[in-house]
Amino acid sequence: MPHSRDRSSPLEPIRRVSQIRQYSPDPVPDDIVGQLLELARWTGSAKNSQPWRFIVVRDKERLKKIAALRPPIxxxxxxxxxxAIVLEGAEGMFGAYDEGRLTERLLTGATMLGYGGGTAWFGGPAQDAEAKRILGIPNDLTARQIVMIGRPASRKDPRPTGPMRGRKAISELVSYDRWGGSRAK
Ligand SMILES: Cc1cc2nc3c(=O)[nH]c(=O)nc-3n(C[C@H](O)[C@H](O)[C@H](O)COP(=O)(O)O)c2cc1C
Structure with a gap:
C-alpha cells in the first residue's frame, strides 16, 4: 500500500486543487457556471436540508466593494x-459542515473544468453584514464567503503574509489501530 504520490491515479486532479488568487481576465462562460451550480446543487447536506442559495456575482463594482472589506481578500x-454562498435556516455546526463540502465541490469542479477557484471569507460579523448589504442579502440569512472562479494566471499567493503552502507529511498525520500506533503489524 504505497503512500507516495501516484501521478497516474484518477485522484490526481483532485489532489492538485489549490486556492487560486490570481486570475486571467478571460470571462467564465455561462455553460461552465451552469455546470458548477449543478455540481453544487447535488452536494450532500445534513438531513438533506440543502440550506444553500447561490448568487453568481459578475458585477465588477460589487466585487471591488467586497474585495475592499479586508486586505487578505x-x-x-x-x-x-x-x-456567493448564502445559507438559509442552517444549524450552526451542520451549516458549517455543509458549507465546507459545498465549497470543496466548487473548487474541485472548477479545477476539473480547466479553471480554478478560491474562497474569500468576508471576515466576521461586521464584514458579513457589509457583504450582505452589497449583495442585497436579507439580514436573517447567513453569508460569510464568496468562491471566486476563473482561469488561473498564477498559483502563487500575491499577499505578503499568506500561510505556508504545501502539506504536512503523511507520517505526521496518520497512525494505525490506536493513537500513535505504527503501520507495521
Ligand atoms: C475556512 C477557510 C477560510 C479561508 N479564507 C481565506 C481568505 O479569506 N483569503 C484567502 O486568500 N484564502 C482563504 N482561504 C484559503 C486557504 O488559505 C487555503 O485553503 C490554504 O492556504 C491552502 O491553500 P492551497 O490548497 O492552495 O495550498 C480559506 C480557506 C478556508 C478553508
Missing amino acids: GWLAGAPIGI
Missing part, C-alpha cells in the same frame, strides 16, 4: 466572477 477584485 483584496485579490478577489481581479477574478472574473464569484459565487
Whole structure:
C-alpha cells in the first residue's frame, strides 16, 4: 500500500486543487457556471436540508466593494466572477459542515473544468453584514464567503503574509489501530 504520490491515479486532479488568487481576465462562460451550480446543487447536506442559495456575482463594482472589506481578500477584485454562498435556516455546526463540502465541490469542479477557484471569507460579523448589504442579502440569512472562479494566471499567493503552502507529511498525520500506533503489524 504505497503512500507516495501516484501521478497516474484518477485522484490526481483532485489532489492538485489549490486556492487560486490570481486570475486571467478571460470571462467564465455561462455553460461552465451552469455546470458548477449543478455540481453544487447535488452536494450532500445534513438531513438533506440543502440550506444553500447561490448568487453568481459578475458585477465588477460589487466585487471591488467586497474585495475592499479586508486586505487578505483584496485579490478577489481581479477574478472574473464569484459565487456567493448564502445559507438559509442552517444549524450552526451542520451549516458549517455543509458549507465546507459545498465549497470543496466548487473548487474541485472548477479545477476539473480547466479553471480554478478560491474562497474569500468576508471576515466576521461586521464584514458579513457589509457583504450582505452589497449583495442585497436579507439580514436573517447567513453569508460569510464568496468562491471566486476563473482561469488561473498564477498559483502563487500575491499577499505578503499568506500561510505556508504545501502539506504536512503523511507520517505526521496518520497512525494505525490506536493513537500513535505504527503501520507495521
Ligand atoms: C475556512 C477557510 C477560510 C479561508 N479564507 C481565506 C481568505 O479569506 N483569503 C484567502 O486568500 N484564502 C482563504 N482561504 C484559503 C486557504 O488559505 C487555503 O485553503 C490554504 O492556504 C491552502 O491553500 P492551497 O490548497 O492552495 O495550498 C480559506 C480557506 C478556508 C478553508
